[in-house]
Amino acid sequence: MKRIQTIETRDLKKSAANGGCGECQTSCQSACKTSCGVANQKCERKEENKK
Protein backbone atom coordinates (compact mmCIF):
# COMPACT_ATOMS: atom_id res chain seq x y z
CA MET A 1 0.00 0.00 0.00
CA LYS A 2 1.78 3.06 -1.25
CA ARG A 3 -0.12 5.71 0.61
CA ILE A 4 -1.16 3.77 3.70
CA GLN A 5 1.07 2.40 6.45
CA THR A 6 -0.54 0.28 9.11
CA ILE A 7 1.15 0.07 12.50
CA GLU A 8 1.08 -3.36 14.10
CA THR A 9 -1.57 -3.34 16.81
CA ARG A 10 -3.09 -6.01 19.01
CA ASP A 11 -6.08 -7.56 17.29
CA LEU A 12 -8.85 -6.62 19.69
CA LYS A 13 -11.31 -8.99 18.07
CA LYS A 14 -8.97 -11.92 18.67
CA SER A 15 -8.39 -10.76 22.23
CA ALA A 16 -12.05 -11.55 22.90
CA ALA A 17 -11.03 -15.20 22.56
CA ASN A 18 -7.62 -15.14 24.22
CA GLY A 19 -7.97 -12.30 26.75
CA GLY A 20 -9.76 -11.79 30.03
CA CYS A 21 -7.34 -13.41 32.50
CA GLY A 22 -7.53 -10.37 34.79
CA GLU A 23 -3.88 -10.50 35.88
CA CYS A 24 -3.18 -7.01 34.57
CA GLN A 25 -2.68 -4.00 36.80
CA THR A 26 -5.70 -2.18 38.17
CA SER A 27 -5.93 0.92 36.04
CA CYS A 28 -5.62 3.54 38.71
CA GLN A 29 -3.01 1.86 40.84
CA SER A 30 0.15 3.48 39.56
CA ALA A 31 1.10 7.04 38.86
CA CYS A 32 -2.24 8.54 38.37
CA LYS A 33 -4.99 8.18 40.94
CA THR A 34 -7.12 10.75 39.16
CA SER A 35 -7.33 10.48 35.41
CA CYS A 36 -6.15 7.13 34.22
CA GLY A 37 -7.34 5.20 31.21
CA VAL A 38 -6.48 1.68 30.16
CA ALA A 39 -4.43 2.45 27.06
CA ASN A 40 -1.19 2.50 28.99
CA GLN A 41 -1.78 -0.75 30.82
CA LYS A 42 0.36 -3.75 29.97
CA CYS A 43 -1.04 -7.17 29.21
CA GLU A 44 0.40 -9.75 31.59
CA ARG A 45 -0.22 -12.67 29.30
CA LYS A 46 2.76 -14.17 27.58
CA GLU A 47 3.03 -13.67 23.84
CA GLU A 48 2.60 -17.33 22.94
CA ASN A 49 -0.77 -17.39 24.70
CA LYS A 50 -2.00 -14.29 22.96
CA LYS A 51 -1.74 -15.43 19.37
Next chain:
Amino acid sequence: MIHQYKLNGYNIVLDVYSGSVHIVDDVVYDMIAMYESAGADATVAAMLEKYGDRPDVTEAELYDCVEDIEALKKAGKLYSTDLYEGIDVGRLKEKNEIKALCLHVAHTCNLNCEYCFASQGKYHGERALMSYEVGKRALDFLVENSGSHVNLEVDFFGGEPLMNFDVVKKLVAYARSIEKEKNKNFRFTLTTNGVLVDDDVIDFANREMNNVVMSIDGRREVHDRFRRDYAGNGSYDKIIPKFQKFARARGDREYYVRGTYTHYNTDFTNDLFHLADLGFSRLSMEPVVCAPDDPCALTEDDLPTLYEQYEILAKEMIKRERDGKPLTFYHYMIDLSHGPCIYKRLSGCGSGVEYLAVTPWGDLYPCHQFVGDEKYLMGNIWDGVTNTGLRDRFKNCNVYARRGCDDCWGKLYCSGGCAANAYHATGDILGTYEYGCKLFLKRMECAIMMQAAMYEDEKENKKTE
Protein backbone atom coordinates in the same frame (compact mmCIF):
# COMPACT_ATOMS: atom_id res chain seq x y z
CA MET B 1 -16.18 3.88 13.64
CA ILE B 2 -13.05 5.75 12.63
CA HIS B 3 -11.27 8.81 14.00
CA GLN B 4 -9.02 10.93 11.82
CA TYR B 5 -6.66 13.71 12.81
CA LYS B 6 -3.57 15.53 11.65
CA LEU B 7 -0.80 16.26 14.11
CA ASN B 8 2.87 17.14 13.81
CA GLY B 9 2.89 16.32 10.10
CA TYR B 10 1.24 12.92 10.53
CA ASN B 11 -2.16 12.04 9.11
CA ILE B 12 -3.60 9.40 11.37
CA VAL B 13 -6.65 7.18 10.97
CA LEU B 14 -7.78 5.13 13.94
CA ASP B 15 -10.18 2.26 13.48
CA VAL B 16 -11.86 2.26 16.85
CA TYR B 17 -13.23 -1.24 17.25
CA SER B 18 -10.29 -3.17 15.78
CA GLY B 19 -7.73 -0.91 17.42
CA SER B 20 -5.92 -0.46 14.06
CA VAL B 21 -3.79 2.61 13.45
CA HIS B 22 -3.01 3.80 9.93
CA ILE B 23 -0.65 6.55 8.79
CA VAL B 24 -1.80 7.94 5.46
CA ASP B 25 -0.98 10.73 3.04
CA ASP B 26 -3.24 13.73 2.41
CA VAL B 27 -5.03 12.10 -0.50
CA VAL B 28 -6.01 8.89 1.27
CA TYR B 29 -6.82 10.89 4.39
CA ASP B 30 -9.50 12.72 2.42
CA MET B 31 -10.62 9.57 0.64
CA ILE B 32 -11.16 7.68 3.89
CA ALA B 33 -13.21 10.57 5.25
CA MET B 34 -15.75 10.35 2.44
CA TYR B 35 -15.46 6.83 1.00
CA GLU B 36 -17.81 5.05 3.36
CA SER B 37 -20.75 7.34 2.59
CA ALA B 38 -19.95 8.44 -0.96
CA GLY B 39 -18.58 5.24 -2.52
CA ALA B 40 -15.70 4.71 -4.94
CA ASP B 41 -16.63 6.75 -8.01
CA ALA B 42 -17.72 9.90 -6.18
CA THR B 43 -14.62 9.71 -3.95
CA VAL B 44 -12.27 9.35 -6.92
CA ALA B 45 -14.01 12.23 -8.71
CA ALA B 46 -13.70 14.46 -5.66
CA MET B 47 -10.01 13.64 -5.28
CA LEU B 48 -9.34 14.38 -8.97
CA GLU B 49 -11.05 17.71 -8.47
CA LYS B 50 -8.94 18.52 -5.42
CA TYR B 51 -5.57 16.97 -6.28
CA GLY B 52 -5.80 16.59 -10.08
CA ASP B 53 -2.97 19.03 -10.67
CA ARG B 54 -0.52 16.76 -8.88
CA PRO B 55 1.35 14.39 -11.22
CA ASP B 56 1.17 11.51 -8.74
CA VAL B 57 -2.61 11.68 -8.45
CA THR B 58 -4.18 9.95 -11.44
CA GLU B 59 -7.50 8.21 -11.79
CA ALA B 60 -5.76 4.82 -11.94
CA GLU B 61 -3.76 5.63 -8.84
CA LEU B 62 -6.89 6.67 -6.97
CA TYR B 63 -8.65 3.44 -7.88
CA ASP B 64 -5.60 1.59 -6.51
CA CYS B 65 -6.16 3.47 -3.27
CA VAL B 66 -9.80 2.41 -3.31
CA GLU B 67 -8.61 -1.20 -3.53
CA ASP B 68 -6.31 -0.65 -0.56
CA ILE B 69 -9.14 0.87 1.45
CA GLU B 70 -11.40 -2.05 0.54
CA ALA B 71 -8.67 -4.52 1.51
CA LEU B 72 -8.35 -2.94 4.94
CA LYS B 73 -12.11 -2.92 5.30
CA LYS B 74 -12.27 -6.60 4.40
CA ALA B 75 -9.51 -7.38 6.89
CA GLY B 76 -11.59 -5.69 9.61
CA LYS B 77 -9.10 -2.85 10.03
CA LEU B 78 -11.13 0.04 8.69
CA TYR B 79 -14.74 1.16 9.21
CA SER B 80 -15.22 -1.74 11.61
CA THR B 81 -18.47 -1.73 13.52
CA ASP B 82 -18.96 -2.60 17.17
CA LEU B 83 -17.83 -6.20 17.35
CA TYR B 84 -18.33 -6.65 21.05
CA GLU B 85 -21.97 -6.04 21.82
CA GLY B 86 -22.57 -9.68 22.70
CA ILE B 87 -19.37 -10.03 24.66
CA ASP B 88 -19.28 -10.89 28.35
CA VAL B 89 -18.36 -7.36 29.32
CA GLY B 90 -18.44 -8.16 33.02
CA ARG B 91 -16.06 -11.12 32.80
CA LEU B 92 -13.29 -9.49 34.82
CA LYS B 93 -15.65 -8.62 37.64
CA GLU B 94 -18.14 -11.47 37.65
CA LYS B 95 -16.66 -13.38 40.60
CA ASN B 96 -16.28 -10.32 42.84
CA GLU B 97 -12.60 -11.16 43.19
CA ILE B 98 -10.35 -8.44 44.53
CA LYS B 99 -6.86 -7.92 43.21
CA ALA B 100 -5.84 -4.49 44.43
CA LEU B 101 -6.08 -2.47 47.62
CA CYS B 102 -5.27 1.13 48.31
CA LEU B 103 -4.17 0.98 51.94
CA HIS B 104 -4.69 4.30 53.68
CA VAL B 105 -2.01 3.73 56.27
CA ALA B 106 -2.03 7.36 57.37
CA HIS B 107 -4.96 9.75 57.40
CA THR B 108 -2.64 12.54 58.29
CA CYS B 109 -0.01 14.51 56.48
CA ASN B 110 3.04 16.61 57.19
CA LEU B 111 2.10 18.96 54.36
CA ASN B 112 -0.97 21.15 54.16
CA CYS B 113 -1.54 21.31 50.39
CA GLU B 114 -4.46 23.57 49.60
CA TYR B 115 -5.70 21.57 46.59
CA CYS B 116 -5.58 18.15 48.32
CA PHE B 117 -8.63 16.04 47.41
CA ALA B 118 -8.15 14.26 50.74
CA SER B 119 -8.40 17.50 52.74
CA GLN B 120 -4.80 17.42 53.97
CA GLY B 121 -4.88 13.67 54.33
CA LYS B 122 -7.80 13.54 56.75
CA TYR B 123 -10.45 12.71 54.14
CA HIS B 124 -12.86 15.04 55.91
CA GLY B 125 -12.54 13.00 59.11
CA GLU B 126 -10.20 12.65 62.05
CA ARG B 127 -6.48 12.16 61.81
CA ALA B 128 -5.59 8.48 62.14
CA LEU B 129 -2.85 5.93 61.52
CA MET B 130 -3.54 2.35 60.48
CA SER B 131 -2.43 -0.19 63.07
CA TYR B 132 -0.43 -3.27 62.10
CA GLU B 133 -3.39 -5.46 63.08
CA VAL B 134 -5.76 -3.63 60.73
CA GLY B 135 -3.20 -3.68 57.91
CA LYS B 136 -2.50 -7.37 58.40
CA ARG B 137 -6.19 -8.17 58.33
CA ALA B 138 -6.52 -6.09 55.15
CA LEU B 139 -3.82 -8.18 53.47
CA ASP B 140 -5.51 -11.41 54.61
CA PHE B 141 -8.82 -10.04 53.33
CA LEU B 142 -7.19 -9.37 49.96
CA VAL B 143 -5.70 -12.86 49.74
CA GLU B 144 -8.97 -14.50 50.84
CA ASN B 145 -10.94 -12.63 48.20
CA SER B 146 -8.47 -12.78 45.33
CA GLY B 147 -9.53 -16.15 43.93
CA SER B 148 -6.99 -17.44 41.44
CA HIS B 149 -5.36 -14.03 40.85
CA VAL B 150 -1.64 -14.33 41.40
CA ASN B 151 -0.60 -10.69 41.10
CA LEU B 152 -1.98 -8.60 43.96
CA GLU B 153 -1.34 -4.88 44.16
CA VAL B 154 -1.15 -2.89 47.34
CA ASP B 155 -0.56 0.85 47.32
CA PHE B 156 0.60 2.44 50.55
CA PHE B 157 -1.28 5.67 50.41
CA GLY B 158 -2.40 8.50 52.64
CA GLY B 159 -2.21 11.24 53.68
CA GLU B 160 1.48 10.63 53.90
CA PRO B 161 2.22 6.91 54.31
CA LEU B 162 5.76 7.48 55.59
CA MET B 163 4.21 8.95 58.74
CA ASN B 164 3.41 5.30 59.48
CA PHE B 165 6.54 3.74 57.99
CA ASP B 166 7.09 1.13 60.70
CA VAL B 167 3.68 -0.34 59.97
CA VAL B 168 4.40 -0.26 56.23
CA LYS B 169 7.59 -2.26 56.81
CA LYS B 170 5.86 -4.79 59.02
CA LEU B 171 3.00 -5.23 56.54
CA VAL B 172 5.40 -5.86 53.68
CA ALA B 173 7.25 -8.43 55.80
CA TYR B 174 3.95 -10.13 56.61
CA ALA B 175 2.87 -10.18 52.96
CA ARG B 176 6.21 -11.67 51.91
CA SER B 177 5.85 -14.34 54.61
CA ILE B 178 2.56 -15.62 53.16
CA GLU B 179 2.87 -15.10 49.43
CA LYS B 180 4.62 -18.37 48.61
CA GLU B 181 2.22 -20.50 50.60
CA LYS B 182 -0.77 -18.66 49.15
CA ASN B 183 0.66 -18.62 45.59
CA LYS B 184 0.45 -14.85 45.38
CA ASN B 185 2.81 -12.17 44.16
CA PHE B 186 2.43 -8.88 45.98
CA ARG B 187 3.31 -5.76 44.05
CA PHE B 188 3.70 -2.77 46.30
CA THR B 189 3.56 0.92 45.50
CA LEU B 190 4.51 3.79 47.79
CA THR B 191 3.06 7.24 47.12
CA THR B 192 4.92 9.91 49.06
CA ASN B 193 5.40 13.65 49.35
CA GLY B 194 9.10 13.12 50.11
CA VAL B 195 9.33 14.96 53.40
CA LEU B 196 10.35 11.85 55.37
CA VAL B 197 12.41 10.15 52.67
CA ASP B 198 15.80 9.06 53.98
CA ASP B 199 18.33 6.30 53.27
CA ASP B 200 16.30 3.76 55.21
CA VAL B 201 13.19 4.53 53.14
CA ILE B 202 15.17 4.40 49.89
CA ASP B 203 16.82 1.07 50.73
CA PHE B 204 13.54 -0.45 51.83
CA ALA B 205 11.65 0.83 48.80
CA ASN B 206 14.30 -0.46 46.43
CA ARG B 207 14.00 -3.90 47.96
CA GLU B 208 10.25 -4.08 48.23
CA MET B 209 8.36 -1.50 46.18
CA ASN B 210 7.51 -2.28 42.57
CA ASN B 211 6.74 1.36 42.06
CA VAL B 212 7.31 4.60 43.90
CA VAL B 213 5.24 7.70 43.19
CA MET B 214 6.99 10.93 44.18
CA SER B 215 4.79 14.00 44.39
CA ILE B 216 6.38 17.10 42.88
CA ASP B 217 4.48 19.76 40.96
CA GLY B 218 7.42 21.18 39.02
CA ARG B 219 9.15 24.54 39.24
CA ARG B 220 9.80 25.86 42.73
CA GLU B 221 7.17 28.61 42.56
CA VAL B 222 4.58 26.19 41.17
CA HIS B 223 5.34 23.46 43.69
CA ASP B 224 5.44 25.83 46.66
CA ARG B 225 2.19 27.54 45.72
CA PHE B 226 0.27 24.59 47.12
CA ARG B 227 2.67 22.10 48.62
CA ARG B 228 3.51 23.81 51.91
CA ASP B 229 3.93 22.70 55.48
CA TYR B 230 1.65 23.82 58.30
CA ALA B 231 3.84 26.86 58.96
CA GLY B 232 3.24 27.93 55.37
CA ASN B 233 6.73 27.12 54.11
CA GLY B 234 7.12 25.60 50.67
CA SER B 235 8.48 22.06 50.59
CA TYR B 236 10.42 22.24 47.29
CA ASP B 237 13.88 22.79 48.74
CA LYS B 238 13.37 20.08 51.31
CA ILE B 239 12.10 17.34 49.02
CA ILE B 240 13.94 17.83 45.73
CA PRO B 241 17.38 16.58 46.87
CA LYS B 242 15.73 13.62 48.60
CA PHE B 243 13.75 12.68 45.52
CA GLN B 244 16.77 13.12 43.26
CA LYS B 245 18.69 10.66 45.41
CA PHE B 246 15.66 8.33 45.51
CA ALA B 247 15.23 8.40 41.73
CA ARG B 248 18.93 7.77 41.12
CA ALA B 249 18.83 4.85 43.53
CA ARG B 250 15.79 3.36 41.79
CA GLY B 251 18.00 2.51 38.81
CA ASP B 252 15.87 0.46 36.43
CA ARG B 253 13.10 0.03 38.96
CA GLU B 254 9.81 1.75 38.33
CA TYR B 255 9.06 5.18 39.71
CA TYR B 256 7.09 8.22 38.64
CA VAL B 257 7.40 11.82 39.59
CA ARG B 258 3.79 12.86 39.73
CA GLY B 259 2.58 16.43 39.69
CA THR B 260 -0.73 18.22 39.53
CA TYR B 261 -1.23 21.20 37.27
CA THR B 262 -3.88 23.84 37.86
CA HIS B 263 -5.24 27.04 36.35
CA TYR B 264 -2.13 28.75 37.75
CA ASN B 265 0.31 26.77 35.63
CA THR B 266 -1.37 25.97 32.35
CA ASP B 267 2.16 26.09 30.88
CA PHE B 268 2.82 22.83 32.70
CA THR B 269 5.32 21.53 30.15
CA ASN B 270 7.76 23.99 31.71
CA ASP B 271 7.28 22.07 34.93
CA LEU B 272 7.85 18.74 33.22
CA PHE B 273 10.99 20.01 31.50
CA HIS B 274 12.17 21.46 34.79
CA LEU B 275 11.74 18.03 36.38
CA ALA B 276 13.65 16.48 33.47
CA ASP B 277 16.45 19.02 34.03
CA LEU B 278 16.57 17.90 37.66
CA GLY B 279 17.31 14.38 36.45
CA PHE B 280 13.86 12.79 36.65
CA SER B 281 13.01 10.78 33.55
CA ARG B 282 9.71 9.10 34.46
CA LEU B 283 7.05 11.75 34.74
CA SER B 284 3.33 12.12 35.22
CA MET B 285 1.38 15.36 35.41
CA GLU B 286 -2.31 15.35 36.17
CA PRO B 287 -4.93 18.03 35.64
CA VAL B 288 -6.36 19.18 38.98
CA VAL B 289 -9.85 17.92 39.77
CA CYS B 290 -11.72 20.31 42.04
CA ALA B 291 -14.93 22.30 42.35
CA PRO B 292 -15.51 24.58 39.35
CA ASP B 293 -15.63 27.70 41.55
CA ASP B 294 -12.22 26.97 43.08
CA PRO B 295 -9.69 29.54 41.82
CA CYS B 296 -7.26 26.77 40.85
CA ALA B 297 -9.88 24.99 38.70
CA LEU B 298 -9.09 24.62 35.01
CA THR B 299 -11.48 26.54 32.75
CA GLU B 300 -12.90 26.16 29.26
CA ASP B 301 -10.69 29.08 28.23
CA ASP B 302 -7.63 27.13 29.38
CA LEU B 303 -8.32 24.26 26.98
CA PRO B 304 -6.58 25.60 23.84
CA THR B 305 -3.46 26.30 25.90
CA LEU B 306 -3.58 22.85 27.46
CA TYR B 307 -3.99 21.17 24.07
CA GLU B 308 -1.00 23.10 22.81
CA GLN B 309 1.00 22.08 25.87
CA TYR B 310 0.33 18.40 25.26
CA GLU B 311 1.50 18.85 21.66
CA ILE B 312 4.67 20.65 22.79
CA LEU B 313 5.37 17.80 25.17
CA ALA B 314 4.86 15.11 22.54
CA LYS B 315 7.12 16.86 20.03
CA GLU B 316 9.82 17.42 22.62
CA MET B 317 9.65 13.77 23.68
CA ILE B 318 10.10 12.64 20.08
CA LYS B 319 13.11 14.93 19.82
CA ARG B 320 14.62 13.62 23.04
CA GLU B 321 14.00 10.03 21.96
CA ARG B 322 15.86 10.70 18.72
CA ASP B 323 18.67 12.36 20.67
CA GLY B 324 19.01 9.28 22.87
CA LYS B 325 17.72 11.05 25.99
CA PRO B 326 14.22 9.63 26.27
CA LEU B 327 11.60 10.84 28.71
CA THR B 328 8.67 8.77 29.89
CA PHE B 329 5.34 10.50 30.37
CA TYR B 330 2.78 8.28 32.02
CA HIS B 331 -0.12 9.31 29.81
CA TYR B 332 1.84 8.85 26.60
CA MET B 333 2.80 5.28 27.43
CA ILE B 334 0.88 3.15 25.02
CA ASP B 335 1.75 -0.29 23.79
CA LEU B 336 -0.23 -0.79 20.63
CA SER B 337 0.86 -4.36 19.95
CA HIS B 338 0.78 -5.78 23.49
CA GLY B 339 -1.74 -3.58 25.25
CA PRO B 340 -4.83 -4.65 27.16
CA CYS B 341 -7.38 -7.11 25.83
CA ILE B 342 -10.91 -6.11 24.92
CA TYR B 343 -12.31 -7.19 28.31
CA LYS B 344 -10.03 -4.76 30.09
CA ARG B 345 -10.84 -2.04 27.59
CA LEU B 346 -14.57 -2.42 28.12
CA SER B 347 -14.81 -3.09 31.81
CA GLY B 348 -13.58 0.11 33.39
CA CYS B 349 -11.07 0.73 36.16
CA GLY B 350 -12.35 -1.99 38.47
CA SER B 351 -13.05 0.31 41.40
CA GLY B 352 -15.61 -1.00 43.85
CA VAL B 353 -15.09 -4.58 42.74
CA GLU B 354 -11.50 -5.52 41.88
CA TYR B 355 -10.04 -2.50 43.60
CA LEU B 356 -10.98 -1.16 47.02
CA ALA B 357 -9.62 1.43 49.41
CA VAL B 358 -9.13 0.58 53.09
CA THR B 359 -9.28 3.29 55.76
CA PRO B 360 -7.00 3.28 58.83
CA TRP B 361 -9.78 1.62 60.82
CA GLY B 362 -10.58 -1.02 58.20
CA ASP B 363 -13.61 0.37 56.38
CA LEU B 364 -13.89 -0.37 52.66
CA TYR B 365 -14.66 2.17 49.93
CA PRO B 366 -14.84 1.75 46.15
CA CYS B 367 -11.58 3.68 45.72
CA HIS B 368 -9.44 6.30 47.43
CA GLN B 369 -11.51 9.11 45.87
CA PHE B 370 -14.68 7.98 47.66
CA VAL B 371 -13.15 7.62 51.13
CA GLY B 372 -14.95 9.82 53.62
CA ASP B 373 -18.23 9.86 51.66
CA GLU B 374 -20.42 7.69 53.87
CA LYS B 375 -22.84 6.97 51.03
CA TYR B 376 -20.03 4.95 49.50
CA LEU B 377 -19.09 2.86 52.52
CA MET B 378 -18.99 -0.72 51.23
CA GLY B 379 -18.23 -2.75 54.34
CA ASN B 380 -15.10 -3.58 56.28
CA ILE B 381 -12.15 -5.95 56.19
CA TRP B 382 -13.64 -8.26 58.83
CA ASP B 383 -17.16 -8.65 57.44
CA GLY B 384 -16.22 -8.07 53.81
CA VAL B 385 -18.32 -6.17 51.30
CA THR B 386 -21.73 -5.93 52.91
CA ASN B 387 -23.17 -3.21 50.70
CA THR B 388 -23.55 -5.57 47.77
CA GLY B 389 -26.00 -3.24 46.03
CA LEU B 390 -23.28 -0.63 45.83
CA ARG B 391 -20.82 -3.20 44.56
CA ASP B 392 -23.31 -4.19 41.87
CA ARG B 393 -23.51 -0.57 40.75
CA PHE B 394 -19.74 -0.47 40.34
CA LYS B 395 -19.78 -3.88 38.72
CA ASN B 396 -22.03 -2.48 36.03
CA CYS B 397 -19.72 0.45 35.47
CA ASN B 398 -18.38 -0.20 31.98
CA VAL B 399 -18.12 1.51 28.63
CA TYR B 400 -21.51 0.32 27.45
CA ALA B 401 -23.27 1.45 30.61
CA ARG B 402 -21.71 4.89 30.68
CA ARG B 403 -23.85 7.57 29.14
CA GLY B 404 -22.07 9.72 26.64
CA CYS B 405 -19.45 7.17 25.58
CA ASP B 406 -21.39 5.54 22.73
CA ASP B 407 -20.08 7.72 19.93
CA CYS B 408 -16.68 8.50 21.42
CA TRP B 409 -13.63 7.29 19.50
CA GLY B 410 -11.58 7.12 22.69
CA LYS B 411 -13.75 4.70 24.62
CA LEU B 412 -11.49 1.67 24.14
CA TYR B 413 -8.50 3.68 25.33
CA CYS B 414 -10.11 5.09 28.47
CA SER B 415 -12.64 2.37 29.28
CA GLY B 416 -15.18 4.97 30.30
CA GLY B 417 -12.94 6.96 32.60
CA CYS B 418 -12.91 7.54 36.31
CA ALA B 419 -16.09 6.75 38.27
CA ALA B 420 -15.15 9.22 40.99
CA ASN B 421 -14.59 12.06 38.54
CA ALA B 422 -17.91 11.22 36.89
CA TYR B 423 -19.63 11.25 40.26
CA HIS B 424 -18.11 14.55 41.33
CA ALA B 425 -18.92 16.17 37.98
CA THR B 426 -22.42 14.79 37.42
CA GLY B 427 -23.60 13.20 40.66
CA ASP B 428 -23.60 9.78 39.01
CA ILE B 429 -20.79 7.23 38.74
CA LEU B 430 -22.11 6.41 35.26
CA GLY B 431 -21.87 10.00 34.10
CA THR B 432 -18.96 11.47 32.19
CA TYR B 433 -16.54 14.14 33.37
CA GLU B 434 -16.45 15.93 30.04
CA TYR B 435 -13.54 18.25 30.78
CA GLY B 436 -11.40 15.26 31.72
CA CYS B 437 -12.56 13.48 28.55
CA LYS B 438 -11.38 16.37 26.38
CA LEU B 439 -7.92 16.28 27.91
CA PHE B 440 -7.77 12.50 27.76
CA LEU B 441 -8.62 12.46 24.06
CA LYS B 442 -5.96 15.05 23.35
CA ARG B 443 -3.40 12.97 25.24
CA MET B 444 -4.36 9.88 23.24
CA GLU B 445 -3.98 11.74 19.96
CA CYS B 446 -0.51 12.83 21.04
CA ALA B 447 0.46 9.37 22.30
CA ILE B 448 -0.62 7.68 19.07
CA MET B 449 1.09 10.34 16.97
CA MET B 450 4.30 9.53 18.87
CA GLN B 451 3.83 5.86 17.99
CA ALA B 452 3.50 6.88 14.35
CA ALA B 453 6.73 8.87 14.61
CA MET B 454 8.56 5.93 16.18
CA TYR B 455 7.16 3.59 13.55
CA GLU B 456 8.52 5.79 10.78
CA ASP B 457 11.86 6.17 12.57
CA GLU B 458 12.20 2.40 12.85
CA LYS B 459 11.37 2.00 9.20
CA GLU B 460 13.94 4.60 8.28
CA ASN B 461 16.55 2.94 10.48
CA LYS B 462 15.92 -0.42 8.83
CA LYS B 463 16.42 1.17 5.42
CA THR B 464 19.79 2.56 6.41
CA GLU B 465 21.01 -0.65 8.09
